[in-house]
Amino acid sequence: MSHDFLKTLDSSFARGFYSVDPSDLKEYGKDWTKVYEPKPLAICFPQSTDEVSKLMKLCTAARVAVVPSGGRTGLAGGAVAANNEIVVSLIKMRKMGEINTLSHSMWCEAGAVTEAVHEHAQSVGLTWPIDFASKGSSTVGGNIATNAGGVKVIRYGLTRNWVLGLTVVLMSGEVLRLNGSLEKNNTGIDLRQMFIGTEGILGIVTECILKLAPLPRESDVFFFALGDLPAVFKLFEVARRSGFTLNAYECLSDECLGVVTAHRGLASPFPVHRPQYVLCEVERPESEDARAKLEAWLGSLFESGLVQDAVLAQSPKEAANLWAMREGISESLAHAGLLHKHDISLPIARLQEFIETWTHDLTQNYSGLNPYIFGHIGDGNLHVNLMKPADMDAAEFRKLCTKVDQNMFGWIQKFEGSVSAEHGIGLLKKHLLGYTRTPAEIVLMKQMKQVFDPQGLLNPGKIL
Ligand SMILES: Cc1cc2nc3c(=O)[nH]c(=O)nc-3n(C[C@H](O)[C@H](O)[C@H](O)COP(=O)(O)OP(=O)(O)OC[C@H]3O[C@@H](n4cnc5c(N)ncnc54)[C@H](O)[C@@H]3O)c2cc1C
CATH class of the missing domain: 3.30.43.10 (Uridine Diphospho-n-acetylenolpyruvylglucosamine Reductase, domain 2)
Known part of the structure; x- marks a missing residue:
């Protein structure tokens, strides 16, 4: 055959x-x-x-x-x-069309690389604001199929917000051209949305019309050292009320900073270790005394005792170095040893309670396992990781992780969170779907799959 x-x-x-x-x-x-x-x-x-x-x-x-x-x-x-x-x-489908500077949109094929789309849009002062560490390899089609998030979600939202039209090929070979470049189209079920975030189980996206945003003004990057976890959330509240436009608000624990500085040969920005760090990027205010305003805000944070230490990048290079501490974590952890990791989300208001509950469980019952927590606090999205201790057998480590997970997923369910914030379900998290989706939802999803792909030939075994 x-x-x-x-x-x-x-x-x-x-x-x-x-x-x-x-x-x-x-x-x-x-x-x-x-x-x-x-x-x-x-x-x-x-x-x-x-x-x-x-x-x-x-x-x-x-x-x-x-x-x-x-x-x-x-x-x-x-x-x-x-x-x-x-x-x-789709690597041979990477064409990008001219940018329409009136409608702030562009056509491209789905194999276009995310970063190439950024560069193309940048040439006319625009951007497709889907941004994360893998943008040099990921494609627009993959971003759409996973409804990708990343480090700028707090400002721009998910990929779904930045897709106007889609061309999709169904398993039958039928070609659907959905929504064109319409901003508004209130004519019943928006079929385009069915293909965003469904990991290629309903159709193959081959072309898209992307919505673009004005390129943000220059940005400034703060790196804060904080005395404890509550300070991470307090500072988030204060930053949201500061009047600055937040581009990113990312947290990392001291353990994460240690791993990334060791792996990348970087120096920590701070002489003294603190339990938590936050990288906060803001759009530079449009005023002559912008820098003075940022420094005054920083001064007020020190005065209030909210931050233990902080740096404000003095140049784009310094800002890039601070970003490297955040964006290099996944890769550095992967190099550091055998890792057990999850990408979860919680309602923002319950993040702190969740982290405290989870880490308390670890300290009480699994004291040998060290957590590495970082993520997109502004979106309620945490990357929680456990690393195998050097003296523990791999099988024993996996067994312990399964036990830790049982409690963790129970709390995610209780706190009305999600077992996958932005990476999707794919094959890896199929067994967890039921923690976040009800049986009725799963039945409906299966029925939808049946409508688009009755023989079950497209990306079989994924999600459902
Ligand atoms: C270092 C690193 C950092 C990352 N950071 C983030 C992050 O911050 N936020 C985030 O959301 N993700 C992140 N990711 C995950 C990943 O980069 C994203 O999920 C990305 O959107 C996948 O794009 P891709 O082109 O590589 O898709 P692939 O991995 O090739 O495919 C992903 C899924 O989409 C389907 N698919 C691919 N193309 C199409 C298409 N044209 N039509 C229909 N289905 C299709 C595939 O079948 C698969 O189910 C990260 C990954 C790495 C390695």
């Missing part, structure tokens, strides 16, 4: 349309999670919506499963192909 399907591809597309080279199968069959053994049948590289449509019709006729693939930076196994699937990689 597999061999027959490759013959069908040979007779339907030009040479080079697909690859069965073992290194491609290995590379394109996995994502950043790296925990699943890739085993795709072939990797296809369509160059247009029409080619994707033709391919999908052939796959449906032959009942061959398909996995949509972008930059493969996903952290939930959503782009993994481990069961003889056809991987549809």
Whole structure:
């Protein structure tokens, strides 16, 4: 069957349309999670919506499963192909159209790299404000399929807010062109939204019309050292009332700062260790004495005793160095040892209570396990991690983590949080879906999947 399907591809597309080279199968069959053994049948590289449509019709006729693939930076196994699937990689669909400076929008193909879109929009003073550490590899299609968040959500919201129109190919090969470049279109169910954040299980996004924002003015970056966890939330409240526009409000524990400075060979900005740190980026006020205003605010924070120490970056280079301490955490933790990690969200008002409850449980019952907590406080999104202690056996560590998780997910449910804030469900978190979604919701999701993909061939086994 597999061999027959490759013959069908040979007779339907030009040479080079697909690859069965073992290194491609290995590379394109996995994502950043790296925990699943890739085993795709072939990797296809369509160059247009029409080619994707033709391919999908052939796959449906032959009942061959398909996995949509972008930059493969996903952290939930959503782009993994481990069961003889056809991987549809959009890396040859990266065209970007002219920017419309009247409507602040642009057309692009879904394989366009996020950072390339930023650079393109920047040339006319605009931006697509979806920003995170993997932007140099992730694609617009992947960002849309995961409704990506990142470090600027506090100011701009999620990807969903920045998509006007979508072209989507269904498993049947049918092409839907949804919403064009309309800002307003109140004509029933907004089908476009079904494909945002559903990890490629309903259709393949091939083209998009993105909504752009004015490039923010220059920004200023503060790095604060704080005496305890409540100060992180108090400072957030104060920063929101400061009158400055917040671009980011990110927290990291002393353990996280230690790991990232060691791995990247960076010096901590502070001579004395403090339990918590916050990186706060604000848009520079539009006034001649902007700098004086920022410094006066900083002075008032010291005076009130809210911050123990702080730096205000004196140059873009210094600001980038401070950002490196925050953005380098994931990668540095991954290098430091065996990690057990979660990307969760809570109502902002209950974040502190959740962190205190979770860390208390660890101290009382699992004192050998050290937590590493960082995240996007402004969005209620925490990255919680446990690292295997050097003297603990890996199997024992995993067993303990499962026990810790049982309590943690119980509290997430109780505090009305989510088991996945921005990375998605994919394969990795399927077993956790029920903590956040009710049985009735899951039944409805399955029914929707049935409508768009009755044979269950598109990204099978993901989410549901
Ligand atoms: C260092 C690092 C930092 C990160 N930080 C963040 C962060 O701050 N915030 C955040 O939200 N994410 C973050 N991520 C996760 C990841 O970068 C995002 O989820 C990103 O949006 C994935 O894009 P991608 O193109 O790599 O998608 P892929 O990994 O290729 O795919 C992701 C999912 O989308 C589907 N898909 C891909 N393309 C399409 C398409 N055209 N049509 C339909 N479905 C498609 C895939 O099947 C899969 O289910 C981070 C990842 C790394 C490695």
